Structures are given as structure tokens and as C-alpha cells.
Amino acid sequence: MLPDNALINIASDSYSTLGILSSRIHFIWSLATGGTQEDRPRYIKTRCFETFPFPVLSEQQAAEIGKLAERIDAHRKQQQALHSELTLTGMYNVLEK
Helix, strand or coil, X not given: CCCCCCXXXXXXXXXXXXXXXXXXXXHHHHHHHCEEECXXXXXXXXXXXXXXXCCCCCHHHXXXXXXXXXXXXXXXXXXXXXXXXXXXHHXXXXXXX
């Protein structure tokens, strides 16, 4: 598998950033601003990420969002450790069903 220009890697040591990007509001934003590929939504970094109005958070808000995102990350890692064939896409497909 070779990555192409559609690969998006967001480097951050902040769990609050993960939380914001995993939020319902970012999901809705990406559906509204992104594109489509066949019958599926497509995340386009120049439309979905670069134009996203990241909220200005208080320290308390960032800490709370960060705690929740850390729990999400731990859950994903736990499930992938239990099911080595499970991808993030597969995990979200289970949630969708």
C-alpha cells in the first residue's frame, strides 16, 4: 500500500485536538465542506481541516475534552489489541451498524 496526497497526518500531543477532530461538530463540518467519492463522503484537508474554526478553549474545557479523547484512544487501542485484524474504519463500521 502506498500513501498518496489524500493521506492526512495530524501531529499533536494534545488530546483536546483529538477530541475536537473526533467531535460531532467536526464530523458535520466535514460532511458539509468535504467532497464525495462515489457514494461516500470524502475528507479533503484543504476544505475540512484547514478551514475548520477550531474553538478557543479554556484550560478547563481543554482538559475535559482531552480526558474524553484519551478514553476514546485507549478504547480503540484496547479493541485493536483484542482483534488484530480490526482497523479504525472497521471499528467505525461496527458503530454505524
